[in-house]
Amino acid sequence: MKKIMNAPERFVAESLEGLVRAHEDLVVFGGERKFIRRRHLAPGKVAVISGGGAGHEPLHSGFVGHGMLDAACTGHVFTSPTPDQIVAAMDETDTGAGCLLIVKNYDGDVMNFEMAAEMAASRHAIETVIVEDDAATGPAVRSRGRRGVAGTIVVEKLLGAAAERGAELGALKELGEGLNARIRSMGVALRGVAMPNNPRETFDLGPEEMEIGVGIHGEPGLTRTGFADADAIIRRLGEAILAELPPELLGDPDLRPLLLVNGFGGTPPIELYLAYGLARRFFEAHGIVPVRSLTGTFVTSLDMAGLSLTLALLTPDQLALWGAPVATPALSW
Amino acid sequence: MKKIMNAPERFVAESLEGLVRAHEDLVVFGGERKFIRRRHLAPGKVAVISGGGAGHEPLHSGFVGHGMLDAACTGHVFTSPTPDQIVAAMDETDTGAGCLLIVKNYDGDVMNFEMAAEMAASRHAIETVIVEDDAATGPAVRSRGRRGVAGTIVVEKLLGAAAERGAELGALKELGEGLNARIRSMGVALRGVAMPNNPRETFDLGPEEMEIGVGIHGEPGLTRTGFADADAIIRRLGEAILAELPPELLGDPDLRPLLLVNGFGGTPPIELYLAYGLARRFFEAHGIVPVRSLTGTFVTSLDMAGLSLTLALLTPDQLALWGAPVATPALSW
Amino acid sequence: MHLDATDLAALIGLCRAEIDRHGEHLSALDSAIGDGDHGANMRRGLEAVFAERDAIAALPLPAALERIGLVLVMNIGGAAGPLYGTLLMELGRGLGIADTPEAFAATLEHAIAAVARRGRSGPGDKTLLDVLYPVQAEVVRRSAPGRIAACARSAAHSTEAMQARRGRASFLGPRSIGHEDPGASSCALLTAAICGYFEEHRPS
Amino acid sequence: MHLDATDLAALIGLCRAEIDRHGEHLSALDSAIGDGDHGANMRRGLEAVFAERDAIAALPLPAALERIGLVLVMNIGGAAGPLYGTLLMELGRGLGIADTPEAFAATLEHAIAAVARRGRSGPGDKTLLDVLYPVQAEVVRRSAPGRIAACARSAAHSTEAMQARRGRASFLGPRSIGHEDPGASSCALLTAAICGYFEEHRPS
Ligand SMILES: Nc1ncnc2c1ncn2[C@@H]1O[C@H](COP(=O)(O)OP(=O)(O)O)[C@@H](O)[C@H]1O
Ligand SMILES: Nc1ncnc2c1ncn2[C@@H]1O[C@H](COP(=O)(O)OP(=O)(O)O)[C@@H](O)[C@H]1O
Ligand SMILES: [Mg+2]
Ligand SMILES: [Mg+2]
Ligand SMILES: [Mg+2]
């Protein structure tokens, strides 16, 4: 796969520079360009910090700004950032109320954020929320917790809004951990991806194949099956999501569903909107009527073709946090 | 290329339905689903109507809403809508101040909108603005005017904002026609596209090739050349844009540059942001410092890989129109 | 022109079958220098006409042609819709005024001129007009149907050497040379299908 | 352990060369069951250490190992960074307290336990620990370097049959079976390179 790129070593840095320059009203580079942070910090607010490997843009840097993240640390492609980046972000954005680290549940991310938290423990009050929303990696497949995938946006938006409203570190941690039971995502890939320094795709799909249950790192999914029409694909994703949400939440009439259709980078809006319409019909047929929607390319796997559905069953308070004002490069209302 | 699709015949209709359902607070279907319109029309305002073939999403339906379009008519993939759709949109959204039709300069679009205007002339005051921003199809290549490509967003945003402020039909037409000299776009494709009913790509690029000067219909571009690094690609696009803008505008220090990096559907945000950073450097090196920026996937060619740069040299008044509030599915601030 | 309902229904069926048979080829031609949809566009138009064939065939010829034109306009979209639509609508309108063999040639000329106005185009632009003009010249000469068909085919073929000045192919500049124009090709196919019917049913 | 500056610099160079040589292979292993970057990650780490090799080699061994660990952590990222980093940092810290051949085995055991804690993992999870544990057992047994290297290689190979319970490969469930773990593979390569040096320079 061809990429708009100068050299693999400069790929991530040049992309981050473009993001900062395109949105200089909202974000700036932190010291030594180790992270991107809000241009205007809000003193006394908990610093909400996230990060992860590159290749998932606009996640996380595109969500830095008022009402969402204070800083985002970006690693190499599909590689967690290193502890020094995370420590630097804490040092520069903690205005006294402590730091909340939002970490997608990958061993590399968890370990690097953990090392950073250990290193900075003497200077900062720190709590960590691990995001686990992937329906494909539930307890049946893996004992170590689900992956964090597109549902990460929901976690970052809600925690960012709560922090903006003045929530304290402990309350944020509690809110964040409570979200993990409420959010499930399931993805399908129509094409693998190639890393910047390697023309070979991570998996090779024939013209009549697709991977179900993929994550966001170009890794193979749970199963490879024959390519199918959109209704069948959406049904398959939707059923996996329903199967992995706690029945008591699914049956709770007071919860407010949020439906997110997320493109993986190579799938265009015309297909994403089509998927949204079918997903909407699918969930409505199961008695779940989304009251909020988001369709677009938010959590990518480089230029992988495919998409994921995310269903979040929110309390009315949580829904209000979703609707709270946000001003970031990739999300604003 | 695999598509998230049920059947080619239902591809466009199902995608439009998804868009409407995902944004039901902003847009609704017009009668017989011939077009999509603003949920709340503004009485006494000129109705701003656009449309074109499908496959360019979010253009145009994604730009229906407050401060931009009142209605968008969508044809089959890469096929202009038919006159009955356009007439129906005029009949349903003209609240007395007349209709402004914004038409990208393709023979099919121009002819269908023209037939519609003839058919509805007795009932509506109608003016038409033809968008011509493509740097690749200047007078040297084609006597019949440039294609309308990604610069169409700028035209729709500015005219929509002016109409929202109460500008009259004649003034809108004048504003729109004045924009054509100020906006230039230039595109590159890394991969062709396949139509929904035809697995064959419209052009076949080798792993070491790219098409320069492409439009947004998967048609071949001006020249096919060897694939190059991002700096060389951006330089090539940027130089074409500079060569096709009037020198007196380029030299006018009172103009306010707007820089748009537009993905064609298959190119992910990480690459688009990288391109933005390099384009920014390129234009700054030529003394042009963008004061407004937009980076994203706005005017697509199905899932074509590639992107275009658009430079618009705006007057301060025009820049204010760009900044005016807008609330549409794909653009909002 | 004295076509009865049976003729008209048969012609509609023939044209539809011809376009259906060559749809892929037309789209392939359009892929080379356009956007690859000409076959699909024409199929959609002819299917819509075919679906209404009984109602259309029951009309007097002028009204039937006008109706066919309108159905094409409202169903094809793109460039082909207004062009074929204008041709048929103007033919119907003209024949509504005077429906004699002499009048037919003049009406065809008028209708083709209307197509050229609609497309702001003329001879040598590498469009379906490059088939329509020579066909019109043969009609004036009262050539036999077989000759008209052959002329249409060779006219379509000769667009290969032209550089497009109208339509999407014009965006390619000199790269448009060396490919037959899809609109010219569909026009030749339809002309040949119609001429074939006349040859069989009205030997001249 | 009595490595002088020359030994240390040579070992750094050897390890870096070994990883560089097998970078593509490590990434290919990672493509099959992970995200395809293990080779690039390890190269980046070893290059960073190599760039500092003179300063590192000038340090006392414990401080040198700790420094190598820190450089790895701050440059690799991903899973491999904290794991290899922890291993080296803990080795350095341990040898700082007691630097005798007996102490080395105990220190290694401690360092490996720290890696396991960092990764919340243990034997049979299909990770680099599945090489580290058997290597540690051979060290306790004071096996010859050649034997340790062979054991590392076969341990890496035996991860092929395992189903991953940690790291990205665990997302694949049973589909992770049948592929060698990339981290185990890099660990065996490094072990073998280091053992090769000892074999040549300190015949036991
Ligand atoms: N301005 C024009 N005048 C005459 N014919 C035209 C014009 N533009 C396009 N055409 C004809 O239309 C054909 C393309 O039709 P089609 O592919 O259906 O529409 P589109 O170009 O909108 O996709 C061309 O091959 C050409 O013959
Ligand atoms: N929790 C863990 N415990 C021990 N080793 C692990 C763990 N997670 C991953 N690994 C090791 O790390 C290797 C992957 O490293 P690498 O590809 O560089 O990082 P990433 O998975 O972040 O891309 C795996 O092959 C495995 O050996
Ligand atoms: Mg990785
Ligand atoms: Mg078309
Ligand atoms: Mg076409």
Ligand SMILES: [Mg+2]
């Ligand atoms: Mg990896």
